[in-house]
Amino acid sequence: MILGAYLIGNMTALIVKESKTEKFRDKMADVIKYMNRNRLDRELRNQIKGHLHLQYESRYTEASVLQDIPISIRAKISQSLYMRYIENVPLFKECSLEFINQIDIRLHEDFFLPGEVIIEQGNVVDQLYFVCHGVLV
Known part of the structure; x- marks a missing residue:
């Protein structure tokens, strides 16, 4: 049972790791580390986070979707x-x-x-x- 749970957990992690949501989370974590390291003020932090959310939510309307x-x-x-x-x-x-x-x-x-x-x-x-x-x- 433990081995089955371990295998399912690893397979799920591999599938989720390549998802756009996971990439967004990784990017957001990197940006938060950058903002913390450089001690950016709250207003600027909110603007940066807002832009990242906007990019994530609007990714299907960009030219990259139509490039092919x-x-x-x-x-x-x-x-x-x-x-x-x-x-x-x-x-x-x-x-x-x-x-x-x-x-x-x-x-x-x-x-x-x-x-x-x-x-x-x-x-x-x-x-x-x-x-x-x-x-x-």
């Missing part, structure tokens, strides 16, 4: 997801459909926590952000 799909199909997916948002931006009202398509196929999703500063006034930026869900102040 041909680029022509990825472009169609991107168009179906984002075209309506780009077309509603006043800056692009008079632009050709080809130009809007070029913007659309180069989009990627970013997720931000509530209250997070995305762009600070006075900083030089090299990206455009389209808010598809949520509110931006």
